[in-house]
Amino acid sequence: MKDYSCIAVFTYPHEYFVLKLKLEDKGIKHYFQNETLVGLLPLSSFAFGGIKLMVHPADIRKAREIIDSLNDRSSHLRIV
Structure with missing residues (x-):
């Protein structure tokens, strides 16, 4: 994973829930660093630099395309 x-x-x-489902649906290798920690201690997000979406190098292009599609203003599933 390094x-x-x-x-x-x-x-x-809650900001990436739909994104997580779409990444899993497409079979993109990923994980969210600090996800569990921030889930347990929500205010720790700032101390640890947030929840980082970590993607395998072979899947970066596909993951960015999904993120861009969710950031489109016309999308009903926009990322917060």
């Missing part, structure tokens, strides 16, 4: 790259940072788990 080769994985951070491509996005979130403050709270």
Whole structure:
């Protein structure tokens, strides 16, 4: 997992819930660093630099495309 790259940072788990489902649906290798810690101690998100989306190098392009599609203003599933 040391080769994985951070491509996005979130403050709270509810901000990336739909993104997580879409990444899993497409089979993109990823994990959210600090996800459990921030879930237990929500105010610790700032101290640890947020929840980082870590993606395998082979899947970075596909993951960015999904993030861009969710950030589109016309999307009903926009990322917060």
